[in-house]
Amino acid sequence: MYNADEAAGAPTAIICEKIWLAIAERRLRPGTRLKEEQLAEIFSVSRARIRQALTALERDGLVTIMPNRGAFVSEPSVDEARDVFVARRAIEQRVVERLCERANPKDIVRLRAHIEEERIAGRSGNLSDIVRLSGGFHLLLAELSGSAFLFGILRDLVSRTSLITAMYRSNHLHNCGPDEHLAVVEHIASRDVTRAIKEMAEHLNHVEAELDLDEEKDQPRDLRTALL
Amino acid sequence: MYNADEAAGAPTAIICEKIWLAIAERRLRPGTRLKEEQLAEIFSVSRARIRQALTALERDGLVTIMPNRGAFVSEPSVDEARDVFVARRAIEQRVVERLCERANPKDIVRLRAHIEEERIAGRSGNLSDIVRLSGGFHLLLAELSGSAFLFGILRDLVSRTSLITAMYRSNHLHNCGPDEHLAVVEHIASRDVTRAIKEMAEHLNHVEAELDLDEEKDQPRDLRTALL
DNA sequence: GTACACAATATTGTCTACAATTTTGTAGTC
DNA sequence: GACTACAAAATTGTAGACAATATTGTGTAC
Numbered sequence: 001m002y003n004a005d006e007a008a009g010a011p012t013a014i015i016c017e018k019i020w021l022a023i024a025e026r027r028l029r030p031g032t033r034l035k036e037e038q039l040a041e042i043f044s045v046s047r048a049r050i051r052q053a054l055t056a057l058e059r060d061g062l063v064t065i066m067p068n069r070g071a072f073v074s075e076p077s078v079d080e081a082r083d084v085f086v087a088r089r090a091i092e093q094r095v096v097e098r099l100c101e102r103a104n105p106k107d108i109v110r111l112r113a114h115i116e117e118e119r120i121a122g123r124s125g126n127l128s129d130i131v132r133l134s135g136g137f138h139l140l141l142a143e144l145s146g147s148a149f150l151f152g153i154l155r156d157l158v159s160r161t162s163l164i165t166a167m168y169r170s171n172h173l174h175n176c177g178p179d180e181h182l183a184v185v186e187h188i189a190s191r192d193v194t195r196a197i198k199e200m201a202e203h204l205n206h207v208e209a210e211l212d213l214d215e216e217k218d219q220p221r222d223l224r225t226a227l228l
Numbered sequence: 229m230y231n232a233d234e235a236a237g238a239p240t241a242i243i244c245e246k247i248w249l250a251i252a253e254r255r256l257r258p259g260t261r262l263k264e265e266q267l268a269e270i271f272s273v274s275r276a277r278i279r280q281a282l283t284a285l286e287r288d289g290l291v292t293i294m295p296n297r298g299a300f301v302s303e304p305s306v307d308e309a310r311d312v313f314v315a316r317r318a319i320e321q322r323v324v325e326r327l328c329e330r331a332n333p334k335d336i337v338r339l340r341a342h343i344e345e346e347r348i349a350g351r352s353g354n355l356s357d358i359v360r361l362s363g364g365f366h367l368l369l370a371e372l373s374g375s376a377f378l379f380g381i382l383r384d385l386v387s388r389t390s391l392i393t394a395m396y397r398s399n400h401l402h403n404c405g406p407d408e409h410l411a412v413v414e415h416i417a418s419r420d421v422t423r424a425i426k427e428m429a430e431h432l433n434h435v436e437a438e439l440d441l442d443e444e445k446d447q448p449r450d451l452r453t454a455l456l
Numbered sequence: 457g458t459a460c461a462c463a464a465t466a467t468t469g470t471c472t473a474c475a476a477t478t479t480t481g482t483a484g485t486c
Numbered sequence: 487g488a489c490t491a492c493a494a495a496a497t498t499g500t501a502g503a504c505a506a507t508a509t510t511g512t513g514t515a516c
Contacts, residue, residue: 036498046471051499055280059287068477068498083377090318149289149311149388153381160377264468274501279469296468296507462513469506476499483492
């Protein structure tokens with residue numbers, strides 16, 4: 001069978017997505033070094049394109065580039081992880097508010113269809129699809145809210161959330177359940193702003209609560225704190 | 229006198245800042261084409277570094293890169309401008325909330341010192357400093373809130389605000405007055421969350437209100453709507 | 457005289473080679 | 487025997503050259 005991973009001349013976006021998925025699926029663990037030449041050989045592209053991909057991934061907070069040192073898979077701290085959820089609650093509240101005002105029947109149809117895709121992926125157990133679609137739901141919400149800017153912020157936040165869930169135990173993998181997604185959508189459909197916001201806030205709380213953010217308050221980021 | 233603008237081998241960050249300032253000060257008008265080779269010659273650097281700077285500026289929303297077409301100074305629409313303020317109110321509310329809980333006397337000293345700098349720049353009339361410092365106040369607030377992530381979002385938002393104020397009449401240039409900044413800080417100093425939030429919201433409303441966002445509902449983004 | 461097709465030009469996108477920096481291994485000295 | 491200084495290897499950062507693409511100008515046919 002033809003393996004797309006080893007196809008030559010992959011566009012930058014594809015490379016980003018492959019690395020992103022690898023991180024989200026924990027195949028690439030936080031802290032892993034990402035050598036440019038190595039990646040260039042793996043994807044059969046030039047090193048220049050890998051550099052583009054890495055800087056784009058740095059923008060999304062998935063990799064950390066240290067000057068003259070190289071790129072590493074980011075290791076968000078507990079505090080940073082909590083910050084992401086603080087920001088998500090703030091942003092997604094606005095998204096839901098706007099959507100309750102603006103959403104038309106067509107939007108609701110798209111959202112329900114998306115959730116159906118999530119259900120199918122959940123049953124098939126395809127981890128790539130599950131990760132992609134569960135984040136994609138929140139992104140679709142932001143897109144339909146009509147604000148390109150809120151969408152952009154949430155894009156970052158969802159990427160970081162993927163890394164965080166990958167890092168702090170996503171073993172249960174309840175990970176953004178379609179049921180809670182549907183509840184939000186139905187509240188939006190009935191223009192119930194208060195309940196829609198509340199449902200979204202609870203959903204995000206559930207996702208955060210499933211992480212091991214209380215234990216190991218400050219995990220070792222450098223050797224000094226790790227060993228002394 | 230030595231002119232730093234024409235110094236050879238400027239780092240990417242410096243190039244970004246120079247272009248950013250030029251946009252914020254309206255020396256580069258929205259829609260202006262940014263030819264890579266031209267910029268490379270101006271800054272005496274290679275085109276590769278200009279490309280890095282342009283992609284970074286695109287990330288901040290200041291320039292728009294069209295594939296195979298080139299880079300242009302962004303022309304945010306009225307809706308996009310309003311979105312930025314919606315997002316700023318959401319984010320900066322959280323920043324102020326956190327700061328009321330966490331701020332220590334040292335932080336207050338830094339904030340007051342910054343406002344004093346703003347006052348000095350305002351009296352001297354140095355446009356570069358005024359633009360930089362007025363945005364810098366909000367960034368300092370976010371930095372002191374202890375959330376690197378909220379800081380990152382606000383960095384984007386402040387950049388975009390600079391472009392927006394440059395585009396939609398910043399002639400009065402009341403533009404983020406130090407007086408209102410001080411009011412916010414004093415409320416934070418006295419741990420009065422409600423008033424601090426209110427003051428910040430009003431401040432942002434004032435900034436938005438000074439723009440011509442109601443008139444010319446949809447300014448011409450492409451030739452079709454401009455001419456027909 | 458106008459409209460379409462083609463060619464020339466200019467600009468961006470990509471790749472390969474070279475330079476700078478950091479890290480690691482080795483030897484010398486106290 | 488351990489520590490410091492130096493050298494070599496590996497890796498990133500940068501620059502310049504080449505290829506692809508879009509725009510503009512010109513010519514020809516109708």
